[in-house]
Amino acid sequence: DAGVTQSPTHLIKTRGQQVTLRCSPKSGHDTVSWYQQALGQGPQFIFQYYEEEERQRGNFPDRFSGHQFPNYSSELNVNALLLGDSALYLCASSSPYRAGNTIYFGEGSWLTVV
């Protein structure tokens, strides 16, 4: 049973560029959340997708956007990259049917903005 998979694992972008990160949730999960983890910090919630719609959003600017596909996979897009966007981006998946469900994380995508 594959867990949460993310791609790419590492990438380098230049300021002002755009980036797309991809996530496939764990089998049987239909809810995908994205987190940003800056160096030395705990993960920060970006947003969550369920039934192909954004259900919750954290305190991130509109430059951060996402999408969920019918197969539950998801993309995170960041436009107009800033140096401060350099971080580990974590995808998490869960199923909403039981309270306190375990939330599984992928290995993350390391983004460096130069």
Next chain:
Amino acid sequence: AQSVTQLGSHVSVSEGALVLLRCNYSSSVPPYLFWYVQYPNQGLQLLLKYTSAATLVKGINGFEAEFKKSETSFHLTKPSAHMSDAAEYFCAVSDDAGGTSYGKLTFGQGTILTVHP
């Protein structure tokens, strides 16, 4: 709003010694609480979770945590540290409400555990 405070950004113990990592939370609703471990250059792995059942929760790798509502704490312990326990540990609280897991976790800043031979 929910928040998590992890006391001590770095904890150092000797192999075989007790591990105690502290976590205090703030939540306006009954919380669901989690401890995750992160090894270098890896994602997060769930150690254990509290979901309003038993207040003493046992997790993987010999870790356990006790939910104390009066102290708003959820400290992580392990009786005897092993070298392989060296990692960063994150406490998190979820805003589960109405029996639906929305999956939004609020994390603490993390505690780096070092284990000395």
